[in-house]
Amino acid sequence: xxxxxxxxxxxxxxxxxxxxxxxxxxxxxxxxxxxxxxxxxxxxxxxxxxxxxxxxxxxxxxxxxxxxxxxxxxxxxxxxxxxxxxxxxxxxxxxxxxxxxxxxxxxxxxxxxxxxxxxxxxxxxxxxxxxxxxxxxxxxxxxxxxxxxxxxxxxxxxxxxxxxxxxxxxxxxxxxxxxxxxxxxxxxxxxxxxxxxxxxxxxxxxxxxxxxxxxxxxxxxxxxxxxxxxxxxxxxxxxxxxxxxxxxxxxxxxxxxxxxxxxxxxxxxxxxx
Numbered sequence: 337x338x339x340x341x342x343x344x345x346x347x348x349x350x351x352x353x354x355x356x357x358x359x360x361x362x363x364x365x366x367x368x369x370x371x372x373x374x375x376x377x378x379x380x381x382x383x384x385x386x387x388x389x390x391x392x393x394x395x396x397x398x399x400x401x402x403x404x405x406x407x408x409x410x411x412x413x414x415x416x417x418x419x420x421x422x423x424x425x426x427x428x429x430x431x432x433x434x435x436x437x438x439x440x441x442x443x444x445x446x447x448x449x450x451x452x453x454x455x456x457x458x459x460x461x462x463x464x465x466x467x468x469x470x471x472x473x474x475x476x477x478x479x480x481x482x483x484x485x486x487x488x489x490x491x492x493x494x495x496x497x498x499x500x501x502x503x504x505x506x507x508x509x510x511x512x513x514x515x516x517x518x519x520x521x522x523x524x525x526x527x528x529x530x531x532x533x534x535x536x537x538x539x540x541x542x543x544x545x546x547x548x549x550x551x552x553x554x555x556x557x558x559x560x561x562x563x564x565x566x567x568x569x570x571x572x573x574x575x576x577x578x579x580x581x582x583x584x585x586x587x588x589x590x591x592x593x594x595x596x597x598x599x600x601x602x603x604x605x606x607x608x609x
Contacts, residue, residue: 339593340367341568350576354600360390371399396433411454434463441469445479463532467495474523493530498537501549505540511573534567541573
């Protein structure tokens with residue numbers, strides 16, 4: 337099965353000097369991308385067509401449902417918003433990895449009925465992921481069991497956020513401090529509930545700190561590849577500095593997915609080690 341690896345964005349000013357200026361450049365190296373922008377605003381139709389023209393058939397987008405659905409409407413009475421979302425992204429329908437519902441920390445176990453109603457109303461021709469933030473869903477009690485059972489019954493992927501590296505880091509860089517304030521500090525529960533497990537690995541700005549915490553994912557992704565299509569997204573506090581971490585992880589990722597191209601030459605930056 338296919339392991340697709342990507343980043344939370346496809347452009348950064350610091351990547352231009354190495355030939356990564358556009359989505360088309362990005363798609364030559366990576367197999368997927370997080371679609372974070374749709375959480376905050378929907379793109380114009382002509383932008384969606386441009387994204388289609390800049391990617392190939394094996395590339396996958398993982399767009400977030402808009403916050404107007406996940407946060408403001410709390411999944412209720414949002415049929416018109418959903419229809420607009422799916423209609424707008426229809427030109428990319430064959431390149432959707434999974435649509436991804438990121439729920440706020442306020443979304444509690446008492447609202448699981450709303451989650452099931454929402455998920456049951458979605459088109460069946462796509463894969464979906466759900467990322468939860470409420471602490472009760474990480475307490476290994478009735479609430480978490482109910483969540484996992486409901487997702488498993490529907491074959492909906494529980495998105496796994498691994499924020500251990502950034503929160504364990506002692507770095508006081510502005511980017512690291514900001515990342516620790518923004519990234520949820522939730523326990524890591526490795527639970528596969530669907531056929532396309534999604535892992536979001538939030539590295540620190542130290543390669544030496546991040547790599548050991550990634551190592552268990554290597555064997556887990558390898559095991560999942562036997563009968564599923566995992567998605568792996570790699571973050572660093574400053575995404576302009578993500579490539580030193582990628583360089584450290586790339587050889588073992590190429591073992592898992594031999595079709596990965598070599599990364600462009602990237603100068604080593606000793607301050608990151």
